[in-house]
Amino acid sequence: xADFQTSTQRAKWVFTPQKLAERYKAANQRAVxxxxxxxxxxxxxxxxxxxxxxxxxxxARDHSDKKLKPLSVDEERFMRAFYEAKVxxxxxxxxxxxxxxxxxxxxxxxxxxxxxxxxHHPKEIMLTCVYAACKIEENHVSAEEIGKGIxxxxxxxxxxxxxxxxxxxIVFAPYRxxxxxxxxxxxxxxxxxxxxxxxxSLLKAATAEADxxxxxxxxxxxxxxxxxxxxxxxxxxVLGVIDFDRYLENILSQPNSEHTTSELSKLLDGIESLVKxxxxxxxxxxxxxxxxxxxxxxxxxxxxxxxxxxKRSKHKSHRxxxxxxxxxxxx
Amino acid sequence: MASPEMEQRKKVADRYxxxxxxxQGTYGVVFKATDTKxxxxxxxxxxxxxxxxxxxxxxxxxxxxxxxxxxxxxxxLLIDAFPHKQNLHLVFEFMETDLEGVIRDSNVFFSPADVKxxxxxxxxxxxxxxxxxxxxxxxxxxxxxxxxxxxxxxxDFGLARIFGSPDRKFTHQVFARWYRAPELxxxxxxxGAAVDVWAAGCVxxxxxxxxxxxxxKKNLSPIFVSLDLILSGNSDIDQLSKIxxxxxxxxxxxxxxxxxxxxYVEYQFVPAPSLPSLFPTVSEDALDLLSKMFTYDPKARISxxxxxxxxxxxxxxxxxxxxxxPKPIRKQESKASYGKHEAIKVISPxxxxxxxxxxxxxxxxxxxxxxxxxxxxxxxxxxxxAERPPNRPTxxxxxxEYVLIASYSCSFCSADRSHLKRKLDLDFQ
Numbered sequence: 001x002a003d004f005q006t007s008t009q010r011a012k013w014v015f016t017p018q019k020l021a022e023r024y025k026a027a028n029q030r031a032v033x034x035x036x037x038x039x040x041x042x043x044x045x046x047x048x049x050x051x052x053x054x055x056x057x058x059x060a061r062d063h064s065d066k067k068l069k070p071l072s073v074d075e076e077r078f079m080r081a082f083y084e085a086k087v088x089x090x091x092x093x094x095x096x097x098x099x100x101x102x103x104x105x106x107x108x109x110x111x112x113x114x115x116x117x118x119x120h121h122p123k124e125i126m127l128t129c130v131y132a133a134c135k136i137e138e139n140h141v142s143a144e145e146i147g148k149g150i151x152x153x154x155x156x157x158x159x160x161x162x163x164x165x166x167x168x169x170i171v172f173a174p175y176r177x178x179x180x181x182x183x184x185x186x187x188x189x190x191x192x193x194x195x196x197x198x199x200x201s202l203l204k205a206a207t208a209e210a211d212x213x214x215x216x217x218x219x220x221x222x223x224x225x226x227x228x229x230x231x232x233x234x235x236x237x238v239l240g241v242i243d244f245d246r247y248l249e250n251i252l253s254q255p256n257s258e259h260t261t262s263e264l265s266k267l268l269d270g271i272e273s274l275v276k277x278x279x280x281x282x283x284x285x286x287x288x289x290x291x292x293x294x295x296x297x298x299x300x301x302x303x304x305x306x307x308x309x310x311k312r313s314k315h316k317s318h319r320x321x322x323x324x325x326x327x328x329x330x331x
Numbered sequence: 332m333a334s335p336e337m338e339q340r341k342k343v344a345d346r347y348x349x350x351x352x353x354x355q356g357t358y359g360v361v362f363k364a365t366d367t368k369x370x371x372x373x374x375x376x377x378x379x380x381x382x383x384x385x386x387x388x389x390x391x392x393x394x395x396x397x398x399x400x401x402x403x404x405x406x407x408l409l410i411d412a413f414p415h416k417q418n419l420h421l422v423f424e425f426m427e428t429d430l431e432g433v434i435r436d437s438n439v440f441f442s443p444a445d446v447k448x449x450x451x452x453x454x455x456x457x458x459x460x461x462x463x464x465x466x467x468x469x470x471x472x473x474x475x476x477x478x479x480x481x482x483x484x485x486x487d488f489g490l491a492r493i494f495g496s497p498d499r500k501f502t503h504q505v506f507a508r509w510y511r512a513p514e515l516x517x518x519x520x521x522x523g524a525a526v527d528v529w530a531a532g533c534v535x536x537x538x539x540x541x542x543x544x545x546x547x548k549k550n551l552s553p554i555f556v557s558l559d560l561i562l563s564g565n566s567d568i569d570q571l572s573k574i575x576x577x578x579x580x581x582x583x584x585x586x587x588x589x590x591x592x593x594x595y596v597e598y599q600f601v602p603a604p605s606l607p608s609l610f611p612t613v614s615e616d617a618l619d620l621l622s623k624m625f626t627y628d629p630k631a632r633i634s635x636x637x638x639x640x641x642x643x644x645x646x647x648x649x650x651x652x653x654x655x656x657p658k659p660i661r662k663q664e665s666k667a668s669y670g671k672h673e674a675i676k677v678i679s680p681x682x683x684x685x686x687x688x689x690x691x692x693x694x695x696x697x698x699x700x701x702x703x704x705x706x707x708x709x710x711x712x713x714x715x716x717a718e719r720p721p722n723r724p725t726x727x728x729x730x731x732e733y734v735l736i737a738s739y740s741c742s743f744c745s746a747d748r749s750h751l752k753r754k755l756d757l758d759f760q
Binding site for chain 2: 003006007008131135136138140142143157158161162168169170
């Protein structure tokens with residue numbers, strides 16, 4: 001689908017920064033409300049994609065539940081960042097093309113616009129996103145294979161697949177656009193062999209930059225073409241292959257261009273600053289957040305819940321050592 | 332308390348009032364339903380999920396992925412797609428019949444202007460797909476649905492693919508065989524929009540003739556086939572013979588790349604009969620367009636956009652207004668018969684169950700499709716094959732080196748279709 005202009009991505013999945021912040025806040029709020037009312041945030045999903053929300057267990061638990069602290073919006077962001085990096089790791093381990101990685105990341109991002117990590121554990125969602133991306137990009141790998149490759153239960157992968165339907169499935173990534181721009185640069189420079197070589201190394205460097213761009217919020221804020229140009233500009237800043245401003249002027253001199261050069265530059269600056277300000281959680285951050293997340297996700301049976309709480313109060317000082325940044329215990 | 336999305340999902344399941352079953356499709360039941368929100372009639376494809384090892388059916392997933400992006404008056408409208416109680420539901424606009432139903436109905440008379448109108452709508456829908464870089468890959472009359480207003484719409488995007496990456500390899504096992512372009516029959520893995528044009532040409536010819544044009548009948552004499560041929564091209568060679576009989580064996584200068592195709596074999600030269608002899612009473616403009624859609628070399632074949640600009644569409648008679656197109660008589664009969672007979676074709680005719688799917692690999696592709704109304708192309712029983720013959724055989728010298736395949740695999744002939752259908756239906760349980 002070569003037409004981003006009429007795509008569902010453009011119509012439904014590109015936001016203003018304000019709108020995006022609102023979405024994250026609202027998703028967080030919904031989970032917080034569940035935690036306050038029901039003492040847990042976990043939403044159960046069965047194989048057909050049917051969901052079971054936590055139920056209000058009455059005020060008998062109110063007292064003990066006060067100990068459960070929800071994740072903040074920023075902590076949720078860290079949690080996502082951690083697992084988005086995992087998406088890239090998994091995809092590289094399988095040597096999937098960048099396109100699949102980008103599609104998986106977009107699905108992951110889209111999922112957590114509607115949900116909090118407190119409601120669906122990101123580890124499970126991450127795997128489903130990789131699986132669904134392979135399937136949609138016609139690079140089919142069985143769920144079992146993905147599960148085996150990373151030693152995870154493949155049933156979990158399939159469990160969430162239905163959710164991916166809400167993501168509109170076709171995703172535009174910056175990689176194809178970058179290839180287009182680079183071949184356009186060849187024309188623009190009327191490049192000779194050595195310059196073509198240089199442009200190819202620019203493309204390679206920009207691909208790595210685009211991978212970084214994909215980890216930020218930028219894919220939910222900008223068009224794939226803008227992401228591509230930003231990645232190329234960052235890479236060119238190091239390699240200095242082309243006079244980038246002149247190149248931008250050139251492409252904007254086309255009759256149907258939407259932006260002026262300064263507007264476009266500003267957009268690219270925006271993407272660049274997202275990359276610069278990208279924060280990946282430290283191990284310490286993750287330990288803390290993961291502990292909180294685990295308690296929020298809780299257990300589905302009240303018996304376990306109270307038992308766990310008992311244990312928690314007894315061995316509070318030892319808890320952190322047992323908590324690897326892994327999934328919640330499934331019950 | 333639930334998220335707004337969830338509230339919405341619940342509503343969605345209640346939004347449609349189910350009515351009668353329209354038919355059993357490739358991967359589930361098709362219902363007629365009323366959309367309580369708009370009051371409109373819709374068709375709902377219900378696809379069982381949850382038990383499959385590989386999650387959501389890839390065909391259904393392709394359909395959703397493509398149709399969510401494709402919005403055009405001549406493309407079937409996907410209104411909604413949602414999971415509900417172990418089933419994935421695809422909600423489509425309701426269509427009355429399909430082009431196959433119209434073509435086959437001997438009570439319907441078409442004028443040349445009607446044919447032009449059907450082709451025009453087909454090509455408009457296809458042009459939009461190609462503009463969006465989507466190959467349909469399953470163009471045939473029963474995937475061209477016809478709405479209550481006479482509008483024709485492309486449906487069934489379960490084989491559709493996005494094209495455009497020059498190096499991307501595709502499977503050549505696409506289209507019902509009678510609609511398969513020669514490059515596919517020769518095993519091409521890199522192909523483009525031209526395959527859909529060929530198939531559209533077949534539809535055009537079928538409109539003119541009122542029967543499948545390049546239909547291979549099963550009563551061909553037993554043929555001699557090598558193991559090599561079977562493994563590479565299976566009964567695609569019958570199909571190629573059929574094509575070459577109609578248009579003459581292509582010469583190298585007509586189609587320079589032909590010899591490099593993976594499953595290329597040399598065919599005995601047959602000259603082309605004149606096109607007017609195949610299509611008597613058809614106008615010269617129509618024949619010219621037809622011959623351009625049936626150009627052997629996919630690079631030289633007319634594009635859909637060019638076809639739409641062809642003088643055939645501007646010369647008299649002008650295409651019939653869709654609302655005035657003839658409708659099958661059956662449609663005006665009682666509702667009961669509609670539901671049972673006609674409606675099966677509406678979304679997913681039973682025949683599609685036997686469609687050759689790309690995932691199934693090569694040998695499956697040898698099971699010839701069986702048609703409800705038409706004799707099936709010959710099936711080849713490949714279990715009795717002897718040693719491997721030398722490479723690049725020519726059809727004319729087959730006798731010396733190759734094994735006689737005389738045994739038709741009867742389980743795929745029409746006699747035993749019920750068994751086949753039963754077997755396939757079990758897959759959904």
